[in-house]
Amino acid sequence: MSLDENRPDLEARLRAIGAERYHDKHPFHDKLHSGGCTPDQVRAWVINRYYYQSRIPMKDAAFLARCEDPAMRRAWRSRIEDHDGGVEEGGGLRRWLKLAEAVGLDPDYVASTDGVLPATKFAVDAYVHYVRDKPFLQAVASSLTELFAPGIHARRIEGLLEHYDFANPVSMSYFQHRLKEAPKDVAFGLAWVLEHADTAEKEDMACAALTFKTDVLWAQLDALWAAYVEPGRIPPGAWRPGDGLA
Structure with a gap:
């Protein structure tokens, strides 16, 4: 049965998931944005x-590889x-490596993804799959x-600029x-979901998918x-303070 008359209800459900479960509520972000992190915790x-950022375009490429709609591919x-970014410059990954350099890390070490926590890899790879x-x-x-990212980015910019010497426009x-x-991305994605989640079962599927993604983000911060x-138990193979410095 079509649920077109209930479109606002689905968007409200999706936004409620973010209000309850988005990782802006994780204590690590409170610590980071308030200036409470040590230099090594920031590193x-x-x-x-970076591992998460580096897998986002891989995730999107996997999505496009099975997308038969040219209009959808153009939008995505x-x-x-x-x-x-382009061949020579630009792009979020290169900008993230500028942040790595600013906090005292060797960008090549960060880009290698050596030292990434096992739980980070499991969570992020699960999202790609x-x-x-x-x-x-x-x-x-x-x-x-x-939907919820601009808020955390704005707070992050304000908090890092206020509390950390490494923070600057670059x-x-x-x-x-x-x-x-x-x-821009979420305007397209939200409209697409609201249009295509046209049964109660599909609405539940959309909400379950968003819940899964919030779990992926939360699991990374738990790790x-x-x-x-706390307790400060670094697993074998993960980055240890002093490694990978510029």
Whole structure:
């Protein structure tokens, strides 16, 4: 049965998931944005977050590889361009490596993804597989954490500039660009989900997909907290303070 008359209800459900489960509520972000992180805790975050950033264009490429609609491909491919940039310059990954350099890390070490926490790899790889393998509705809906991203980016820019010497327009450029890129992406993704989740079952599928994605983000921060904050148990093979410095 069509649920066109209930479109606002689905958007409200999606936004409620973010209000309850988005990773802006994780204590690591409170610690980071308030200036409470040590230099090594900031470095650990930069190293592990890069793994997530580096897999986003791979996730989107896997999505496009099975997308038969040219209009959908045209709308979606800018996500890859936003992260990878052009051949010579630009792109979110290069901007993230500027942040790595600013916090004292060797950008080549960060780009190698050596030292990434095992739990980070498991969570992020699960997201790539999810988008590659699940029906389109769930693949698109899982991207809707971008509904909530501009808020955390704005708070991050303000907090890092206030509390950390490494923060400047160059090192913060990744977040500044995402303030413009994420709303563009999510406007398309949200409209697509609201149009295609036209049964109660599909609405539930979309909500489950967004919940899954919030779990992916939260799991990364749980792993970071356990390894570098409390109890501070760094697993074998993960980055240790002093490694990979510029």
